[in-house]
Amino acid sequence: MQPSRRNLLKLALSASGLGAAASTAALSRDCPSLRRAGVAFDTGVALTVVGLDERDAEDALDAGFAEIRRLEQIAGLTRPGSDICRLNANGRLANPDQALLDMLAVADQVHRATDGAFDVTLQPLWILYDAYAKRGEWPSDAQSAPARALIGQADVAFNRDEIAFARPGMAITLNSLTHGYAADRVARVFAERSVQHAFVDTGEMESLGHGAAGGPWKAGIQHPRQRDNLLGSLPVSGCIATAGDYQYYWSEDYSRNHILDPRSGASPSSFACISVIARTAVLADALSTAVCVVGPDKAVDLLRRFQAEAYGLTKDGSVWSSPGFPRDSLA
Numbered sequence: 001m002q003p004s005r006r007n008l009l010k011l012a013l014s015a016s017g018l019g020a021a022a023s024t025a026a027l028s029r030d031c032p033s034l035r036r037a038g039v040a041f042d043t044g045v046a047l048t049v050v051g052l053d054e055r056d057a058e059d060a061l062d063a064g065f066a067e068i069r070r071l072e073q074i075a076g077l078t079r080p081g082s083d084i085c086r087l088n089a090n091g092r093l094a095n096p097d098q099a100l101l102d103m104l105a106v107a108d109q110v111h112r113a114t115d116g117a118f119d120v121t122l123q124p125l126w127i128l129y130d131a132y133a134k135r136g137e138w139p140s141d142a143q144s145a146p147a148r149a150l151i152g153q154a155d156v157a158f159n160r161d162e163i164a165f166a167r168p169g170m171a172i173t174l175n176s177l178t179h180g181y182a183a184d185r186v187a188r189v190f191a192e193r194s195v196q197h198a199f200v201d202t203g204e205m206e207s208l209g210h211g212a213a214g215g216p217w218k219a220g221i222q223h224p225r226q227r228d229n230l231l232g233s234l235p236v237s238g239c240i241a242t243a244g245d246y247q248y249y250w251s252e253d254y255s256r257n258h259i260l261d262p263r264s265g266a267s268p269s270s271f272a273c274i275s276v277i278a279r280t281a282v283l284a285d286a287l288s289t290a291v292c293v294v295g296p297d298k299a300v301d302l303l304r305r306f307q308a309e310a311y312g313l314t315k316d317g318s319v320w321s322s323p324g325f326p327r328d329s330l331a
Contacts, residue, residue, distance in 0.1 A: 031214070032053070032054070033051075033211075034049055034052070034054065034058070040069070040072055041072060041179055044201075045068060045203065047065065047201070048199040049197070050209070050211060051196060060189075060190055060198075063189050064186045064190060064200070068186065071099055071178065071185060074100060075100065075174050077174075077175065083097060084172065084174060087172070093162065095162075096158065096160075099181065099185070100158070101163075104120070104158045106177060106181075106283060107286065114302060116262060116263060118176075118289060118293065119153045120176070120177075121151050122151060122173060123172055124171050125260065125265055129256070133250040138250075146169075148265045150167065150171075151265075156172065176286055176288075176289040179203035179204045179281075179285055180281035183205060186200045187200050190208060191208065199217050204240070204281045204284060205236055205240050206238070206239045206240075206281045207237055216236065216237055217237070218234065219233060221275055222273075224244050224246055224272040231330055235326070239281040240281075241275070241287075243259060244271075244274070245259060245315070254315075255267060270296055270315065271296070271320070272315050272317075273312050273313055274291045274292050274310050275288065276310045277310070283308065287302070287306060287310070290302060291303070296314070299320075304322075309321075309325040
């Protein structure tokens with residue numbers, strides 16, 4: 001087992017610093033740019049604003065990171081006392097924050113569109129697998145059956161008054177939504193402060209306006225089997241998210257990894273990585289996981305339903321993309 005950084009898409013703003021991997025519009029003195037990096041949601045995050053004086057830029061970055069920290073306290077599975085941890089421990093949560101309701105609403109949409117292939121109630125099974133893997137073991141079907149029996153997103157009720165599980169022992173993970181949702185929220189915070197040009201990297205990515213030199217922001221898509229190589233780069237004018245089998249895995253051949261098919265309990269066998277462009281980062285986040293699960297045969301129809309596009313690599317090394325994905329600078 002070897003965990004790795006969740007964000008396979010890397011915005012390169014300098015040759016050093018968190019998240020640097022590809023190329024972007026060159027910075028210029030004529031258009032000031034300020035970047036701040038840190039760690040949140042167990043991955044590297046970086047926010048960049050362009051075209052503001054230093055005080056306004058610092059204020060915008062302060063506000064952006066404050067929103068990230070707020071969301072960590074709501075949906076962070078590894079943040080003790082977070083709202084989601086209390087929900088999972090108690091089976092219900094009164095007066096949930098709107099952020100949880102928003103993410104569950106997107107989860108419900110994608111769950112229905114995939115006939116259950118996307119499901120946020122996988123958390124008990126994930127915990128079981130991780131515990132076994134850390135001991136150098138793997139559970140039998142009989143040993144994993146109780147955790148698999150707890151899967152069922154239809155058994156999660158949510159409204160403004162309460163989120164509640166129908167059965168004891170259920171738990172949810174929003175890790176396939178939180179990074180994208182955070183990008184959307186930070187972008188909104190920036191827009192409310194009249195920031196016109198910015199790049200948000202919370203593990204998933206969202207751009208506003210353009211880079212410091214007036215060109216588009218660009219991101220590199222990392223090769224899922226060659227850590228020092230890229231599949232290529234592409235302009236980012238909106239929202240993009242990536243899911244991959246090597247972001248967290250339990251076997252050296254990546255056949256057992258953090259992406260799980262809720263219908264079988266196993267990791268899907270088609271894609272090594274998938275990048276999705278969608279109208280919001282939270283939707284792109286959810287769809288990147290969903291496409292990995294449903295596989296290439298059903299992916300195009302799913303993406304079309306949400307007006308999204310995707311690009312990735314299959315486990316045998318073949319390039320796959322939906323018809324409208326911008327592939328000019330990619331393999």
